[in-house]
Amino acid sequence: MDADSGEASEPAPAPAPAPGPYSHLTMAQYRSLILRQTEHPFSSSLPLLSDDQKSSSYACANCSSPLFLPNTKFASGTGWPAFSSAIPGAIKTKTDWRLKEDGKWVVLGGSLGLKLREEVVCGRCGGHLGHVFRGEKWAKVEEEVEGKGVTRYCVNGCSLVARST
Template identity: 45%
Template sequence: MKRRTFLNGLAGFAAVPFLPAAHAATEGGTTTMIDKLELSDDEWKKRLTADQYRILRREGTEAPFTSPLNDEKRAGTYHCAGCDLPLFTSDMKFDSGTGWPSFYTHLPDAFGTKRDFKLLWPRTEYHCARCGGHHGHVFNDGPPPTGERWCNNGLALRFEPAAG
């Protein structure tokens, strides 16, 4: 295969639209649907800071070691900064040494994923199941029990400390 043909094929895969995960969540044996939040670009710009907009709506990345959430140690829940959907608990968090908040798993039905070829090799990018906001990438170099590292932009999260 010629190099140009191969690279053009990769570009085609990168153009595959985002396919969200199922939006049904099970609670106590009953199924609930996650309501989608769809806003115009102008509404997102009003709702988010400029940096949050760049990350959540334009798939940007914050600089490593800049998020205060990287060092957050309290018990609580991490929510999407775009729509407030709970995504992770503090029990799922670990120090990856990468400079971004990292988690070994996530709450059920919190994310949809897609393949990302922006750095030429394939990565798995993940987005909020409710608002479609970009959060980061998942890698297979995390701790047990999953072996996964859900590497999240801190600006895409809002931390809610546990009560009490």
């Protein structure tokens, strides 16, 4: 963090995963899961699954822990894979105090009426998966009940691996 401006410093370019605990990850997976960076929208093959690929469950690309079932995936049109729920106990959420504003990382405070994002991480290894958004309206999602909206887990596709079920 820059002491003069109170802004978080821009993250350094990601080094290639070194031999060791992350050597099995691609550069994109390392950036997302370990460095907590967001992949570019529509850069993953997961948002564009065909019907026959919807029979896959989805696991953490770092530790292979099962995270999402195929019947919870839906097309959000946002460019990232979307799920309406996770396998119980498979993920954890925490407040994400970071936001990129005008090309710089800014650390947010809880005051000023700002709605902080809720980060989603793997419950086993703590790898960054994406963010969760609650109460949204998605007409095609069956879990929308009594107009309360649904939960959308917006996940970096590179953080996941598809497993045939």
